[in-house]
Amino acid sequence: MNERTLTYKEAVAEAIAEEMARDSSVFIMGEDVGLHGGAFGATKGLFEEFGPGRVKDTPLTESVIVGAGVGAALTGMRPIVEIMYIDFMCMAMDSIVNQAAKVKYMFGGHARVPLTIRTAFGAGRGNAAQHSQSLETWLTVVPGLLVVMPSTPYDAKGLLKSAIRNDNPVIVIENKQLYGVSGHVPEKDYLVPIGKAAVRKEGKDVTLIATSRMCNFASSAVEKLSSEGIDVELIDPRTIKPLDMETIAASIAKTHRAVVVNEGPTTGGFSNEVSSKIMDTCFYDLDAPVVRVAAEDVPIPYNSILEDEVIPSQKDILCAVHKVLES
Amino acid sequence: MADQINSKKLINLYELMVRIRFHEEAIKVLFTQGKIGGTTHLCIGQEAVAAGVIAQLRPDDFISSTHRGHGHMLAKGGELKPMLAEILGRVDGYCKGKGGSMHIASIKLGNLGANGIVSAGLPIAVGSGLSAKMRGTDQITVVSFGDGAANEGNTHESMNMASVWKLPVLFLYENNKYAVSTHTSKSMGGSMEKRAAGYDLPFIKADGMDLEAVYMAAKKAIAHVRSGKGSYVMQCDTYRYEGHYYGDPMIYRSKDEVDGWRKKDPIMRVEDIMVERGILTKEEYQKKRVDIQAEVDEAVAFAEASPQPPIESMFEDVYTEWQS
Numbered sequence: 001m002n003e004r005t006l007t008y009k010e011a012v013a014e015a016i017a018e019e020m021a022r023d024s025s026v027f028i029m030g031e032d033v034g035l036h037g038g039a040f041g042a043t044k045g046l047f048e049e050f051g052p053g054r055v056k057d058t059p060l061t062e063s064v065i066v067g068a069g070v071g072a073a074l075t076g077m078r079p080i081v082e083i084m085y086i087d088f089m090c091m092a093m094d095s096i097v098n099q100a101a102k103v104k105y106m107f108g109g110h111a112r113v114p115l116t117i118r119t120a121f122g123a124g125r126g127n128a129a130q131h132s133q134s135l136e137t138w139l140t141v142v143p144g145l146l147v148v149m150p151s152t153p154y155d156a157k158g159l160l161k162s163a164i165r166n167d168n169p170v171i172v173i174e175n176k177q178l179y180g181v182s183g184h185v186p187e188k189d190y191l192v193p194i195g196k197a198a199v200r201k202e203g204k205d206v207t208l209i210a211t212s213r214m215c216n217f218a219s220s221a222v223e224k225l226s227s228e229g230i231d232v233e234l235i236d237p238r239t240i241k242p243l244d245m246e247t248i249a250a251s252i253a254k255t256h257r258a259v260v261v262n263e264g265p266t267t268g269g270f271s272n273e274v275s276s277k278i279m280d281t282c283f284y285d286l287d288a289p290v291v292r293v294a295a296e297d298v299p300i301p302y303n304s305i306l307e308d309e310v311i312p313s314q315k316d317i318l319c320a321v322h323k324v325l326e327s
Numbered sequence: 328m329a330d331q332i333n334s335k336k337l338i339n340l341y342e343l344m345v346r347i348r349f350h351e352e353a354i355k356v357l358f359t360q361g362k363i364g365g366t367t368h369l370c371i372g373q374e375a376v377a378a379g380v381i382a383q384l385r386p387d388d389f390i391s392s393t394h395r396g397h398g399h400m401l402a403k404g405g406e407l408k409p410m411l412a413e414i415l416g417r418v419d420g421y422c423k424g425k426g427g428s429m430h431i432a433s434i435k436l437g438n439l440g441a442n443g444i445v446s447a448g449l450p451i452a453v454g455s456g457l458s459a460k461m462r463g464t465d466q467i468t469v470v471s472f473g474d475g476a477a478n479e480g481n482t483h484e485s486m487n488m489a490s491v492w493k494l495p496v497l498f499l500y501e502n503n504k505y506a507v508s509t510h511t512s513k514s515m516g517g518s519m520e521k522r523a524a525g526y527d528l529p530f531i532k533a534d535g536m537d538l539e540a541v542y543m544a545a546k547k548a549i550a551h552v553r554s555g556k557g558s559y560v561m562q563c564d565t566y567r568y569e570g571h572y573y574g575d576p577m578i579y580r581s582k583d584e585v586d587g588w589r590k591k592d593p594i595m596r597v598e599d600i601m602v603e604r605g606i607l608t609k610e611e612y613q614k615k616r617v618d619i620q621a622e623v624d625e626a627v628a629f630a631e632a633s634p635q636p637p638i639e640s641m642f643e644d645v646y647t648e649w650q651s
């Protein structure tokens with residue numbers, strides 16, 4: 001069977017194009033999203049198809065890009081805003097944290113904020129400390145936000161379409177290193193539900209939970225472990241807020257062991273939240289302490305040898321799985 | 328005369344200003360009685376700005392307000408009962424008791440929210456301006472901001488974006504001289520007029536203690552914005568008689584200074600004009616004051632009788648439900 005493949009960034013652009021065609025209140029704005037097609041090419045072709053009225057290049061003004069998204073969302077539009085790098089979200093934090101996330105609650109429910117905030121994260125490109133971070137946990141600690149991290153072209157399209165149709169502010173955190181990766185993406189209209197994890201591979205010995213690009217690292221680790229006779233169940237949470245604990249708990253009930261991987265620094269990293277939730281709900285199913293794999297607690301260095309050492313590698317994941325099986 | 332507000336409108340705006348003042352005075356009493364928690368920012372002294380600008384808007388226009396926003400909301404059609412119920416944190420409040428003084432909002436009335444973050448209302452106004460333009464309506468958005476917000480990056484970035492995109496936004500700069508305790512002489516380089524010029528935005532300034540001056544300036548600015556010509560910056564020089572928050576010891580300014588501004592009281596000024604022009608006699612406007620006080624007293628009683636929100640409501644309205 002001939003399955004259509006698209007790159008991750010093409011899947012993003014296709015999701016936006018389909019939703020813009022479907023709903024005239026959807027539009028996109030951000031830095032260089034127009035003719036330039038986005039810093040990573042994820043909005044390529046949209047300007048030509050929909051024109052400058054709905055594919056809007058903005059000044060460099062992250063706080064206003066998101067804040068204006070909130071204002072437009074409150075008044076009948078369904079904006080998608082792009083923050084080029086997650087690092088630049090620091091310039092937009094008030095609009096995200098104090099405005100987008102809280103408006104509905106503060107107003108006693110009589111407001112909707114159908115706002116999608118797309119951004120790109122992650123190391124591995126030699127972009128140094130201000131263009132390589134994994135700041136996703138910051139966003140998960142704010143009630144009112146939904147946060148998704150697609151790891152495949154299929155999910156990049158399906159999750160983004162769900163985000164656009166959702167009436168809450170949804171942060172879609174794409175991975176810079178995955179934009180060029182190809183995979184199966186159906187042409188038909190489909191959605192990947194927000195709040196539902198994917199079991200990438202079933203297994204019985206250990207549950208491996210990994211987000212975004214780390215899920216791809218984990219996937220290759222799983223193949224290697226398989227040749228050693230270790231049967232890993234690989235879970236991609238896809239949505240990190242809210243977390244699909246049902247899928248994770250069901251897996252741990254079967255494997256009794258868990259390893260959690262995220263690309264950001266160890267302290268305060270997303271793996272901590274997953275580990276705590278496992279302690280809360282699966283403690284008596286565990287045969288060993290949960291093992292975390294995360295980056296060193298340092299800024300991302302420019303030098304590529306150092307950079308590779310800082311972020312988790314396939315080897316780190318292999319070691320962690322061996323460790324959890326030993327104890 | 329072209330620079331005078333007609334009698335009927337003047338009486339309406341007078342009533343609105345008195346309503347705002349008495350609303351704020353009622354809050355002082357409730358606060359002193361320990362019935363209001365947190366903090367509350369009163370707009371006593373600034374009533375002419377809310378009445379002169381916001382009351383001119385259409386019901387389908389938008390405002391984006393500030394932490395000192397009670398007057399704006401009442402001028403946009405807000406009612407006393409849900410206002411005071413919200414400030415007391417009760418279920419009948421505009422936000423079911425979960426927003427309070429700093430977050431009063433009503434999307435239905437076009438109030439996109441008071442805001443606890445100084446300058447955060449401006450990007451939101453840029454968005455509602457953009458939305459009106461994209462939806463092809465002639466709705467406008469008025470965003471008020473103070474001298475504190477004037478120096479925040481959001482203000483500059485919002486004016487820039489509104490200028491580039493020619494958005495229907497009226498930037499209403501309410502200069503009450505103090506950002507908490509810091510006077511504009513110690514915080515502001517240049518002037519709003521020059522800043523507006525820097526973004527190629529038309530600018531108009533009015534004495535914020537003079538209702539008619541505010542009204543006429545706003546009329547001009549609103550007409551410009553509504554006609555699709557783009558944004559406008561309007562400055563009103565005004566003064567808050569109370570501190571930044573109610574209870575502020577105000578060691579940063581003298582009693583003489585406050586008294587000097589009180590002599591320019593915007594409500595007294597309208598009363599004098601009404602008598603002078605034979606619109607209302609002193610007895611007639613005093614009767615109106617008594618009636619409005621009764622209205623406020625009734626709203627206070629309503630608010631105090633409104634139930635506390637049920638505990639389980641703390642989990643409500645965090646998200647709009649979605650299908651997964």
